[in-house]
Amino acid sequence: MSDAVFRTLLDAASAKYRPAGPFAYHFARGKLGADPLFRMLLQRGMFPAATRVVDLGCGQGLLASWLLAARRLHDCGRWTGEWPAPPKLLGLRGIDRNLRDVARARRALAAEAAIVEIRQGDLATLEAPDFGPVDVVTILDVLHYLDFAAQESLLRKVRAALPAGGLLFARVGDTDAGLPHRLSTAVDLAVAFARGHRLPRLYCRSSRSWIALLEGLGFSVHDEPMGTGKSFANVMLVAQVPH
Numbered sequence: 001m002s003d004a005v006f007r008t009l010l011d012a013a014s015a016k017y018r019p020a021g022p023f024a025y026h027f028a029r030g031k032l033g034a035d036p037l038f039r040m041l042l043q044r045g046m047f048p049a050a051t052r053v054v055d056l057g058c059g060q061g062l063l064a065s066w067l068l069a070a071r072r073l074h075d076c077g078r079w080t081g082e083w084p085a086p087p088k089l090l091g092l093r094g095i096d097r098n099l100r101d102v103a104r105a106r107r108a109l110a111a112e113a114a115i116v117e118i119r120q121g122d123l124a125t126l127e128a129p130d131f132g133p134v135d136v137v138t139i140l141d142v143l144h145y146l147d148f149a150a151q152e153s154l155l156r157k158v159r160a161a162l163p164a165g166g167l168l169f170a171r172v173g174d175t176d177a178g179l180p181h182r183l184s185t186a187v188d189l190a191v192a193f194a195r196g197h198r199l200p201r202l203y204c205r206s207s208r209s210w211i212a213l214l215e216g217l218g219f220s221v222h223d224e225p226m227g228t229g230k231s232f233a234n235v236m237l238v239a240q241v242p243h
C-alpha cells in the first residue's frame with residue numbers, strides 16, 4: 001500500500017475521534033499508525049469478505065473505526081490493488097468494562113450505529129447471549145488482564161459462540177520472549193495507567209501455553225508472525241473452529 005493511501009486511511013479512521021476529545025484523537029492516531037497489528041489484519045486479508053465481529057476488550061473502538069474507514073476507501077475506489085479488499089462489516093459489537101473508553105468509542109462511532117454497537121461489560125462475566133451472531137471474535141491485548149480461570153472460561157464461551165469455520169484473533173504476550181515480554185508488560189501497565197485504569201495485575205502465559213489452551217478447547221491454531229516494532233513480544237494467534 002502506498003504511503004498516501006495509508007495516510008488517507010489513518011486520517012479517516014482517526015478523524016472519527018475528534019468529537020471524543022484530544023486524548024481520544026491522538027491516542028487513535030498514534031496507535032493505528034504505529035501498531036503493525038491494524039495494517040496486518042488488512043494486508044493479509046485475515047477477515048472473511050463479509051463478516052460479523054465481536055471485539056472483546058474493544059477499548060475506544062479502534063478496530064471498528066479502522067475496518068469501516070478501510071471499507072469506505074475501497075467502496076469509493078480509493079483502495080490499493082496491492083492489498084485484498086477490506087471486509088464488509090455486517091455488524092461489530094465491542095465490549096469493554098472501562099466507562100471512559102466506552103464513552104469515547106460511542107462518541108466516535110455514533111454515526112455508525114447501524115453497524116457498530118459498543119457495550120459496557122466485564123469479560124469475566126459475559127454470557128452466551130452477549131456475543132450475538134458472530135463470525136469473528138477479536139481479543140487484542142486483553143486476555144492478560146483476566147485471571148487464569150477467567151481466561152479459560154472466556155475462551156470456552158468464545159468457542160461456543162462461534163460457528164463452524166468461525167475465527168478467533170487473539171493477540172497475547174509470550175512469557176517465553178524474556179526481556180521483550182517484560183518491556184511489553186511495562187508498556188501495557190503505563191498505557192493502562194495513562195488511559196485512566198488502576199495499575200492492573202497481569203496474568204501472562206507462554207505462547208505454547210496459550211496455544212495448548214486453545215487447542216484443548218477444540219480450536220485449530222496457528223501463530224501469525226507479527227514482525228518487529230511495538231508488538232515485539234506479542235504473538236497473534238489465529239484460532240479456528242473446525243468445519
Ligand SMILES: C[S@@+](CC[C@H](N)C(=O)[O-])C[C@H]1O[C@@H](n2cnc3c(N)ncnc32)[C@H](O)[C@@H]1O
Nearest residue numbers: 057058059096097098122123124140141142145
Ligand atoms: C490494551 S487495551 C486494548 C484495547 C483494544 N483491544 C485495542 O487494541 O485498541 C486493553 C483493554 O481491555 C479492557 N479490559 C481489561 N479487562 C477487562 C474486562 N475484565 N472486561 C472488559 N474489558 C476489559 C480494558 O478496559 C482495555 O480497554
